[in-house]
Amino acid sequence: xxxxxxxxxxxxxxxxxxxxxxxxxxxxxxxxxxxxxxxxxxxxxxxxxxxxxxxxxxxxxxxxxxxxxxxxxxxxxxxxxxxxxxxxxxxxxxxxxxxxxxxxxxxxxxxxxxxxxxxxxxxxxxxxxxxxxxxxxxxxxxxxxxxxxxxxxxxxxxxxxxxxxxxxxxxxxxxxxxxxxxxxxxxxxxxxxxxxx
Numbered sequence: 001x002x003x004x005x006x007x008x009x010x011x012x013x014x015x016x017x018x019x020x021x022x023x024x025x026x027x028x029x030x031x032x033x034x035x036x037x038x039x040x041x042x043x044x045x046x047x048x049x050x051x052x053x054x055x056x057x058x059x060x061x062x063x064x065x066x067x068x069x070x071x072x073x074x075x076x077x078x079x080x081x082x083x084x085x086x087x088x089x090x091x092x093x094x095x096x097x098x099x100x101x102x103x104x105x106x107x108x109x110x111x112x113x114x115x116x117x118x119x120x121x122x123x124x125x126x127x128x129x130x131x132x133x134x135x136x137x138x139x140x141x142x143x144x145x146x147x148x149x150x151x152x153x154x155x156x157x158x159x160x161x162x163x164x165x166x167x168x169x170x171x172x173x174x175x176x177x178x179x180x181x182x183x184x185x186x187x188x189x190x191x192x193x194x195x196x197x
Contacts, residue, residue: 020062033189055120056070057126085145091151122153
């Protein structure tokens with residue numbers, strides 16, 4: 001698979017705009033089958049059985065649908081959580097989730113469990129994104145929530161970060177700043193692989 005080429009002088013704002021267009025097109029073409037294909041690849045190739053708590057996300061707009069994967073993990077006895085935005089510039093918190101749970105509306109169009117659901121510390125994160133590269137570089141939405149969260153979890157002993165994307169979202173290289181956290185694995189509808197050092 002070859003990534004899209006980027007000019008080194010493209011701003012992150014322009015890059016996000018381009019990446020959104022690419023993801024939107026992939027979603028139109030593949031949304032009906034990508035979730036099941038990603039679930040199959042994840043379950044057979046990712047070392048998730050040693051990670052008892054998996055944090056997913058509630059898909060918004062044209063994000064890849066991880067609900068088939070999360071439902072499969074729940075069926076195999078996995079403890080699942082969804083992210084909660086606590087406040088701006090803070091890491092995400094994670095509350096216990098199960099299929100069929102009623103969710104509350106959150107900021108930025110998110111949905112999450114209520115405060116009655118217990119907080120969990122994830123051992124594995126399913127991370128949404130706009131673009132990725134083979135070295136685990138990730139282009140997010142610009143809020144820094146996942147970078148702060150991954151940094152905090154890694155400082156506390158680690159958590160595996162798995163980027164979930166359409167294959168079309170791959171870029172040859174992404175601009176990486178000191179605060180940007182790299183992904184450990186990438187899973188698309190076509191493949192799953194551990195990122196390069």
